Amino acid sequence: MKVHKLFQRMRFGIFALFGLIVLSTSLLCIRTVDTELSAEYAANSESIAKTIADASVDILLNRNLATLQSLIDQFLEVQGIRYIYITDETGEFLAHTFVPGIPEVILESDPFRTEPVERSLPGMGDFLEVSSPILAGVAGTVHLGMDLDLVALKIQRAIGQQVYLISILLVVGILASIWLVNLVARPLAALLAYAVETARRPPEERALVVADEKLLERDDEVGQLARLILYMSRTRPPSDPEALPDPGAARSAA
Amino acid sequence: MHSSCAAALLAPWARLANAALAAGDGVSSGAGSAAAPGRQAPNRGAAGDGIVLGTSAAFTGPSRGLGNELYRGAMAYFRQINDSGGINGRQITLKLYDDGYQPDPCVQNTLKLMLEDQVFLLFGYVGTPTVTRVLPMLKKFQEEQIYMFFPFTGAQPQREPPYGDFAFNLRASYRQETAGLVENFLATGRRRIAVFYQADAYGRSGWAGVRAALENHGETIAGEATYQRGSRFTGTMRAQVEILQRAAPDAVICVGAYAACAAFARDAIDLGLRVPIANLSFVGSENLVNLLSEGRDDPETYTRWLVNSQVVPSYEDESVPAVREYRELMARHNPQIPEQFLDDPYSPLPQSFVSLEGFVNAKLMCEIFRRFDGAPVRAGLEEAVFSIRDFDLGIGEQVSFGPERRQGLQRVYYTVVEDGRFVPLTDWNALPA
Known part of the structure; x- marks a missing residue:
């Protein structure tokens, strides 16, 4: 991934x-x-x-x-x-x-x-x-x-017991961090898949790409990005590239 | 914990223990006034129709021969007395506990005897490490006036302050035994004396005796080696022998119990340390010889090097009146070891120095009880004992006690092994070199 x-x-x-x-x-x-x-x-x-x-x-x-x-x-x-x-x-x-x-x-x-x-x-x-x-x-x-x-x-023996406890805490900590990272990574992967699918299509078909409802409903940055991609896919691109929206304005819109 | 009342002496001691002493009872005129003024010690264990004595000794383990034989010798006499009506009509009962010759069980047993069983006095304890741990308890409970009578140890702690006042000894001390051995060895030119001893209070007591005796002659201990209490004959003592060999001794004095001392003698001879090997009376001479000679082609291979000091005359010497009596009563009553101690198999000896000592201990104990008119009282015990002056126990030495003399006998006998028996040593120059 x-x-x-x-x-x-x-x-x-x-x-x-x-x-x-x-x-x-x-x-x-x-x-x-x-x-x-x-x-x-x-x-x-x-x-x-x-x-x-x-x-x-x-x-x-x-x-x-x-x-x-x-x-x-x-x-x-x-x-x-x-x-x-x-x-x-x-x-x-x-x-x-x-x-x-x-x-x-x-x-x-x-x-x-x-x-x-x-x-x-x-x-x-x-x-x-x-x-x-x-x-x-x-x-x-x-x-x-x-x-x-x-x-x-x-x-x-006393040290062994202490190190044993610390080691257990280390393993628990690492597993927890992996789980948390995966928690963040999973919607990002979905967003990436959505973005890739949208990019693969010709401009006139991009609006047909169906986004995951859950992705669009998220109230975090991933959800905002998904909705931005959806908005962009449904907006016909201008014939004059100079007419593209300013990236700063897009960030504000997001 | 094992416990028993001696089978043939089944006085209901539990009832006796709770019985109160009649206030007017006292000692006979021969013992002087009964109780010291102002001392109102309780007198449990000696009222009604019986006197209960408490014993903690080695009835199991590698030193069980000592506790068993001391008990058997005492019982031979007590049974005879009980069969003939007791002392002033009172039967004598022994309350027994096994301590396996270990101090901690002995302390626990003694607490039981004093506080739960409420025996009249403590009698026939075995061993220095056990007795030395019990002595402070006697001091702690001194208001109860519980005395220890005739422990099977020649150590000094129960002969000296601060605990000497709580015990009465019959046998000669280790100090006397070791002094005699050292002086006789020195007299025959054996100046390098080494010590093999048990690593505890008993061993240290004997070691100190040898050291003091040598010091009197300007000599020091040539070499020393120790062993752990409870060592068995099947164990090895080669390390100890090698230590002593480096000291090149002319003689070795062993301060131990029979199993370890037999193992040492065996390994010493096998490794070429061929010098007289002396043992103190505590060793248990017959068990020592049995271990060294049983099943051997030449039973004297090891025993010819032995010199044993004794604190009673030879039980073979029937010219001694007490010995004749002892042999007769041992044969008549043949006391057996109480069943609860027979988990550790033991074959009783027909006669032995240890059981003879138990016998004379019991004989003197009964004489002390006879000094009372009625029921013996603890408060009168000390004076009853001190009334024993030049008393003939029948062993060829008069017994005397007094405030400054809390040991009845002083004589030490020296023996060697001939034809598997201990005989008096008459010529120290004839010892093998």
Whole structure:
């Protein structure tokens, strides 16, 4: 349909605009969800590490390591936390949750470090380790490993859900735009067909071309054009081309 | 959740639970005054014609042998007492729940026992990770004065503040067991001691005992490896063995349950780690040996490396009066596992260290109840226990309790396997190298 060509640019523009919206929204969403969820997990882990550190003071001072182990075992049930270990003021490991043993990477790390650090433990995965000093560090340090793979999975799932929703909106938007464009294109095509049919006939037969009543009854620009063509087909053309009506006057008449 | 009243002890405990204690009941003169002044603790579970004790233990799962045998040993004595008229005419009933050796079910079971079943006291719990989680509940409900008696664990939390006041222990502690093992190993030149332990409070308790004992001699733990609680014999412990092999230990002390420790011993010997492998009393010695020897051409392939510490004398030693009594009553009553726990098949052992411990636990429990004139009262329990001084349980060691002594027995026994049986270890130098 030649008339559709008229809308190809518009259609491309709509697609491009929707695509841009989806892309930018998705990127913003990914960045926001990634940043926010990562920060939330890290903040939760730091809170838990601090809670353990605060709860450990008396237990450590009493050297009650079984209770200390029981305490960290309970926190290990929190989703995302894969390991916890507690070192004393000399750096000795007093309690931990590693099976079958403390990984070399951990054994060789600085037990007094309290800044978050990303670790890759062979056979276990990638972790964000957060730490909290016990009694300002003079009684030891709690270290807690948050499973980055699990966090990444959670983030991916959250992003996936958002992108899924945006994609549905994109498809609905595109289908709606196609429908709307077609809505405009269809009467234009009818008008074009009418105009072509009229043009094909000799001037004296043009008045015989039957226009679609619906086309002539439209109260929009297409209807006005159809009625203009009908008027022109029924008006005998002047022998002197100079006598043709001024196009500006025709636009006014339309 | 499984629950049961012991079949032969069908006192109508529901009625008992709702019965009120007669106000004038108290302890005998031997126990001093009955209740502490000003303490009006409720006394449910011990009135009328019965005393209801509450138990949460491992009756199913990989450690079910421990809960089952401890229960069977206790029941052998309780049945005998009930058959002969009970304590001051009162029958003793056990209200049982299975926790599978897992802390969370144990906490739920304990809440039921205390709040719904309203048992008189808690008796015969199994395990450190379970008991350590229950102790804070006893403190929370301290106004109810519910005590825990004779848990099957040698860990420190129920022996020390802040929870020591809510429990009474009979057996020696893991600290004592590990100290004895370490000192004997060091005395025979085995200075590099490694630890294989359960990754929980029990394992940590044993680990801490080994660490402290070594520290006293200027030594440190040579190597350590852990396993997940609930591991089965069919699983592999090769990773743990490889970790310990790198430490080149002279001996390994295992702090675990029988299934995992048997798997470790098997893999250690198979991989060439041929050093004495010591186990604590909690392990469940007979089940350990059965797993390691059953169906093998040479049943001592693995068991010859075992050294097990025990907190009761050998059940084979009939020169011990309590052992004779235990063997006789086990044979007479042959207590069975309640049916609701038999979904997980289990073959009871004729005798075992665990059931002997359950037996002496029950024997001392009954002695404590005897210290009351009428119905035992919670408020008088502590003083009744403290009235036990130099009491002869018949195991060759006097039992004493007091405000500063909440553990009755102190002795640790060391055994090795010969002809499939545990016999006393008399010469530490004779251990295989």
